[in-house]
Amino acid sequence: MIIDNPFVLIIVSSLIAAASAYVGSFMVLKRMSLVGDALSHVALPGMAIAIAFGVSPIIGAFVALTVAIVGIWYMEETSENYPEALVGIFFTASLAIGVLITSEAELLEALFGSIEKMSLIEGITSGILSIFIILIARRYIKPLLISVVSKELALSTGFNMKKINLLYYFLVGVVVSLGVRFVGTLLMGALVVVPAASAKNISQSFKSYYLLSVAIGVVSSLLGIFIAKSLSLEIGPIVVIASIFMYLVTYVIKLVRGK
Amino acid sequence: MTDILNVKNLSIIRNDHSIIDDLSFDVQKGETLAIIGPNGAGKTTLLRAILGLIQYKGTVTWKRGVKIGYVPQRLFIENDVPLTTKEFFNIKQKDTTKIINVLEAVGLSGKSTELKDTEKHILNNKLGNLSGGELQRVLIAWSLLGDPDILLYDEPTSGVDIAGEETVYTMLEKLKKDRGLTIILISHEIEIVRHFTTTVLCLNKEKVCYGAPQEVITQKTIDKLFGEEVGFYGHNHKF
Numbered sequence: 001m002i003i004d005n006p007f008v009l010i011i012v013s014s015l016i017a018a019a020s021a022y023v024g025s026f027m028v029l030k031r032m033s034l035v036g037d038a039l040s041h042v043a044l045p046g047m048a049i050a051i052a053f054g055v056s057p058i059i060g061a062f063v064a065l066t067v068a069i070v071g072i073w074y075m076e077e078t079s080e081n082y083p084e085a086l087v088g089i090f091f092t093a094s095l096a097i098g099v100l101i102t103s104e105a106e107l108l109e110a111l112f113g114s115i116e117k118m119s120l121i122e123g124i125t126s127g128i129l130s131i132f133i134i135l136i137a138r139r140y141i142k143p144l145l146i147s148v149v150s151k152e153l154a155l156s157t158g159f160n161m162k163k164i165n166l167l168y169y170f171l172v173g174v175v176v177s178l179g180v181r182f183v184g185t186l187l188m189g190a191l192v193v194v195p196a197a198s199a200k201n202i203s204q205s206f207k208s209y210y211l212l213s214v215a216i217g218v219v220s221s222l223l224g225i226f227i228a229k230s231l232s233l234e235i236g237p238i239v240v241i242a243s244i245f246m247y248l249v250t251y252v253i254k255l256v257r258g259k
Numbered sequence: 260m261t262d263i264l265n266v267k268n269l270s271i272i273r274n275d276h277s278i279i280d281d282l283s284f285d286v287q288k289g290e291t292l293a294i295i296g297p298n299g300a301g302k303t304t305l306l307r308a309i310l311g312l313i314q315y316k317g318t319v320t321w322k323r324g325v326k327i328g329y330v331p332q333r334l335f336i337e338n339d340v341p342l343t344t345k346e347f348f349n350i351k352q353k354d355t356t357k358i359i360n361v362l363e364a365v366g367l368s369g370k371s372t373e374l375k376d377t378e379k380h381i382l383n384n385k386l387g388n389l390s391g392g393e394l395q396r397v398l399i400a401w402s403l404l405g406d407p408d409i410l411l412y413d414e415p416t417s418g419v420d421i422a423g424e425e426t427v428y429t430m431l432e433k434l435k436k437d438r439g440l441t442i443i444l445i446s447h448e449i450e451i452v453r454h455f456t457t458t459v460l461c462l463n464k465e466k467v468c469y470g471a472p473q474e475v476i477t478q479k480t481i482d483k484l485f486g487e488e489v490g491f492y493g494h495n496h497k498f
Binding site: 029142146149150153200203204205206207209 | 340342401
C-alpha cells in the first residue's frame with residue numbers, strides 16, 4: 001500500500017522537513033554544510049543493496065549512513081586537522097559505486113526521491129522518527145550550542161562531547177535516511193542545509209534561528225508539493241527549488257537590512 | 260596553606276613530540292600563578308592537561324570538590340552566528356539577576372552603565388558583534404557563573420588593546436579579593452606578570468624557573484626562556 005492520501009503525504013513530508021531543518025541548523029553553525037550534503041550520497045549504495053535484497057531502501061540507506069557517520073566522527077575526534085578532502089573522496093566514491101549497482105529503474109527514484117511510492121507503514125514510521133529526532137536533539141541543545149562557541153568550553157563544563165557528537169551525527173544519519181525517500185540522495189543535503197542557511201540570513205538570536213529554520217523547511221516542502229502536484233512534476237526537485245527560493249528571499253532581506 | 264592543585268611528573272607527548280617533559284608544581288589557595296613562555300612552549304597544552312581535556316602521563320590532583328572556571332584562548336565568533344550573549348549565558352544560567360551579577364563583577368554592568376543599556380548592548384546583542392574586550396569580559400563573566408574556587412585563564416588579554424589590558428588585570432585583582440579566588444593564567448606580558456602575580460612558572464617544555472616574580476624574573480631567565488633578543492619589555496613587539 002502506498003501513500004495516496006494527500007493529507008498523510010503532507011504531514012509526513014512536513015515532519016521530515018522539520019526534523020531535517022532542525023538537525024541542519026547545528027550542522028550549518030558547526031560549518032559542516034558540505035559534509036551534510038556529501039553525506040547523503042553515501043545512502044545510494046546502501047539503498048541499492050537493500051532493494052536487491054527486497055528490504056526497505058530506508059533501512060539500506062540508514063546502514064550505509066551509520067558506517068559513514070562513525071567514520072566522520074572518528075576522524076573528527078582523532079585527527080588535529082579535519083580531513084575534508086578525504087570526506088569528499090569517500091563520498092563521491094560511494095555515489096559512483098551506488099550509481100553502478102543500482103538498477104536503472106530504481107536509479108532516478110533513489111537520486112531524486114519518490115515520496116508518493118512510500119508505503120503507509122514507511123510513512124508513519126518516518127513521521128514518528130522525525131518527531132523523536134527533534135525531541136532528542138532538543139535535549140542536547142546546550143552542549144551542542146556551547147561546542148559551536150568553543151569545543152574546550154564545552155569540555156570544561158563537563159559535557160561528554162565525544163558521546164554527544166556521535167549521537168548528533170547518528171541523528172543526522174536517521175534524518176538523511178528518511179529524507180532520501182522524500183527528495184532523493186542527490187538533493188537531501190538541500191533539505192538539511194538550505195533552511196538553516198536561509199534562517200541564518202535573518203536571525204538575530206538562536207531562538208529565532210532554529211524556529212525560522214524549521215518553519216522555512218516546512219513551508220518549502222508544502223510549497224514544493226503544491227506546485228509539483230498542480231503542474232504534475234516530480235516532488236523532490238521542486239521542494240528543493242522552493243527552499244532555494246526561500247533562501248534568495250532571506251538573502252534579499254539581509255541585504256536590505258544591511259543598508 | 261593548603262594545596263588546591265598538585266601536579267607531579269607531568270609529561271605530554273603528541274605525535275612522537277615531547278610537548279611537556281616531567282613538570283611538577285603546586286598551587287595554593289589564594290595564589291595567582293602565571294605560566295609564561297615563548298610560543299609553542301606548551302602553555303595552553305599544560306592548561307588543557309590540568310583541566311583533563313587531553314591525555315598525559317603523571318598525576319594531576321585537584322583538592323576535593325574544587326570548582327573550576329575556565330576561559331579559553333582566542334575565541335573567534337563570526338558576527339553571523341545567531342546567538343545572543345543572553346542565550347550564551349542561559350546555557351549555564353537561566354536566572355537573569357545572576358547573569359547581571361557576574362556582568363557587574365567584570366565591569367560590563369552597574370555603576371555608570373544603566374541596566375537597559377547593558378541589555379541592549381551586551382545581553383541582546385549577538386556574541387559575534389561584541390568587541391574583543393567585551394567578549395573577553397563576557398567569557399570571564401561566564402566562567403564566574405557557578406561560583407568557581409579557581410579560575411584558569413588562557414591569555415586573558417588576547418584580543419584586548421594595550422590600554423584595556425591593565426584594566427582586565429585590575430579587574431582580575433578585584434575579583435580575586437572579592438571572591439577569594441585562586442587564579443592560574445597564561446601570559447606573554449612579563450611586566451604585567453611582575454605586578455599582578457604571586458608565583459611565576461616559566462615553561463619551555465620543562466620548568467625553566469619557578470617562584471615569586473621578583474626572584475625568578477631576571478634578565479638571565481628571560482634570555483633562557485625567550486632567546487637573547489627579547490628584553491624585559493619584549494611584549495611590545497606583539498602589537
